Amino acid sequence: MLQIKQVSKKYHGEPILKDVSLEIKEGERVVIIGPSGSGKSTLLRCMAGLESIDGGLILYNGQDVNGSRHSRSEIGMVFQSFDLFQHLSAIQNIMLAPKVVKRVSDQDARSRAVQLLERVRLSDRAEHYPEQLSGGQQQRIAIARALAMNPKLMLFDEPTSALDPEMTSEVLDVIVDLVKDGMTVVIVTHEMEFARRVGDRIIFMDQGKVVEDLPSSQLEEAAKHPRLKQFLNQITSY
Ligand SMILES: Nc1ncnc2c1ncn2[C@@H]1O[C@H](COP(=O)(O)OP(=O)(O)OP(=O)(O)O)[C@@H](O)[C@H]1O
Ligand SMILES: [Mg+2]
Incomplete structure (x- = not known):
């Protein structure tokens, strides 16, 4: 579905992604x-076609994500900081992209948004504005907003790291x-229990490179890379 071939990316001349190759199957x-700082968010933004790359190729079903509006519309992304439109209600946030990008009628966009609100268990918050919602609720609206474009691939960048622990599970459950x-998903997360539960593959990045790519069931046993061992020790100790 997504082929990342020898991708490099620099910011102000500094290499951030170095020869990253990955394939994500449907x-x-x-x-x-x-x-x-290892480049996880940068890689995700490149996958979504939100950033240009300096070398290599990212293909979504054979098409360059950077050159194809259609590919980009099939890839949904959810950010750590929710980034909802503050001046729009929850339901308006969900309806906006289908109306503007896909020219869906107000009525159709609304009925789809109602379904999505139900799916993220927030039917009773449709008319609330972001500032009237908890962090976990805002993130679930952000997920519904991404789903409104009917993506085939969803990218999540640390979707719960800005949340209090009691709100984490309501987002992870969704x-x-x-x-x-x-759904095909790529998730950047530090929630290792969740990672093992939902992930069938775990990729470890360090200093702009993919240094391990393992079935999640083999994470501990097969981990060879000393930096991965060190990283796992760090995050599991708190
Ligand atoms: N827009 C930008 N301009 C310049 N440098 C950037 C930009 N975005 C990221 N970087 C740099 O690229 C490197 C990788 O950043 P990135 O956000 O991808 O890391 P990350 O693995 O997501 O880290 P974290 O776990 O803290 O979110 C960092 O050194 C960062 O300072
Ligand atoms: Mg990041």
């Missing part, structure tokens, strides 16, 4: 872990539901 659930429905 139906796969891929988790990306790695230390801060992602688990999506995965059960067969």
Whole structure:
């Protein structure tokens, strides 16, 4: 579904992604872990076609994500900081992209948004504005907003790291539901228990490179890379 071939990316001349190659197959659930600054968010933004790359190629079903509006519309992304439109209600946030990008009628966009609100268990918050919602609720609206474009691939960048622990599970549950429905997902997360539960593959990034790519069931046993061992020790000790 997604082929990442020898991708390099620089910011102000500094290499951030170095010769990254990865393939994501339809139906796969891929988790990306790695230390801060290792390039996880950058890679995800490149996958979504939100950033240009300096070398290599990213193909979505054979088409360059950077050159193809259609590819980009099939890839949904959810950010750590929710990034909802503050001046729009929850339901308006969900309706906006289908109306503007896909020219869906107000009525059709609304009925789809109503379904999505139900799916993220927020039917009773349709008319609330982001500032009237908890962090976990805002993130679930952000997920519904991404789903409104009917993506085939969903990218999540640390979707719960800005949340208090009691709100984390309500967001993770929504992602688990999506995965059960067969959605192809790539998730950057530090929640290792969740990573093992939903991920069938775990990718470890360090200093702009993919240094391990393992079935999640073999994470501990097969981990050879000393930096991965060190990283796992760090995050499991708190
Ligand atoms: N827009 C930008 N301009 C310049 N440098 C950037 C930009 N975005 C990211 N970087 C740099 O690229 C490197 C990788 O950043 P990135 O956000 O991809 O890391 P990350 O693995 O997601 O880290 P974290 O776990 O802290 O979110 C960092 O050194 C960062 O400072
Ligand atoms: Mg990041």
